[in-house]
Amino acid sequence: MPLASPADLSPLPNAEAPRDCPLCPRLVGLRLECRAEHSDWWNAPVPAFGDPQAWLAIIGLAPGKHGANRTGRPFTGDYAGELLYATLAKFGLSEGEYGADPADGMRLKGAIILNAVKCLPPQNKTLPIEEATCRPYLMEAIASLPRLTTFIALGKVAHDSLCRSFGVPLAKAKFAHGAVHDLPNGLTLIDSYHCSRYNQNTRRLDAAMFELVFERAVGLKARSAVSE
Numbered sequence: 001m002p003l004a005s006p007a008d009l010s011p012l013p014n015a016e017a018p019r020d021c022p023l024c025p026r027l028v029g030l031r032l033e034c035r036a037e038h039s040d041w042w043n044a045p046v047p048a049f050g051d052p053q054a055w056l057a058i059i060g061l062a063p064g065k066h067g068a069n070r071t072g073r074p075f076t077g078d079y080a081g082e083l084l085y086a087t088l089a090k091f092g093l094s095e096g097e098y099g100a101d102p103a104d105g106m107r108l109k110g111a112i113i114l115n116a117v118k119c120l121p122p123q124n125k126t127l128p129i130e131e132a133t134c135r136p137y138l139m140e141a142i143a144s145l146p147r148l149t150t151f152i153a154l155g156k157v158a159h160d161s162l163c164r165s166f167g168v169p170l171a172k173a174k175f176a177h178g179a180v181h182d183l184p185n186g187l188t189l190i191d192s193y194h195c196s197r198y199n200q201n202t203r204r205l206d207a208a209m210f211e212l213v214f215e216r217a218v219g220l221k222a223r224s225a226v227s228e
């Protein structure tokens with residue numbers, strides 16, 4: 001049976017890279033290594049996951065090796081996903097129970113998860129050239145969301161990639177946990193430390209800090225609904 005393509009699994013099929021996207025040689029090399037070692041893993045660009053009518057887009061850095069790169073769904077099956085999906089559920093942004101498996105039947109409501117870079121990078125570190133090369137896919141996904149008002153950027157790389165996408169000078173929009181930035185077209189960007197295992201283990205980020213970011217996003221949405 002042919003392997004699924006990212007577009008087959010995506011709520012935004014027109015914004016997905018092909019399974020064998022050749023554009024980032026370093027990431028292609030790692031993808032081939034992973035395919036040789038773990039033929040039952042996803043090992044391909046990871047598609048968006050969530051609601052195509054989302055008002056909130058959560059922008060991650062890139063797939064984790066044992067999470068999205070293994071399962072094919074963002075943040076699914078790794079430590080970072082535990083906190084992210086628990087928080088989405090707490091704020092009514094998901095339906096069904098997260099089971100660390102794309103077959104768990106869980107859905108997002110009003111939210112979607114995208115990555116700044118769609119392929120697994122070595123040591124979880126992307127290069128600026130890879131961020132730039134994958135940015136058109138991110139922009140296409142963003143342009144495909146008619147109700148989008150708000151981004152939560154998980155970490156500085158996602159923050160910078162969004163600012164560059166919208167032509168916002170980085171000096172005018174400094175990354176800081178909980179900071180709110182106005183983007184062109186009335187969109188809002190809220191920063192968060194990434195919910196990685198490292199950040200949680202070092203107490204840079206805890207559940208309360210993460211929830212504060214989502215509280216801010218939901219609060220801004222409620223205020224804009226009142227003023228409409």
Ligand code: SF4
Pocket residue numbers: 017021022023024027028045117118119130133134137
């Ligand atoms: S990171 Fe993006 S542009 Fe680069 S190879 Fe993967 S899908 Fe293609």
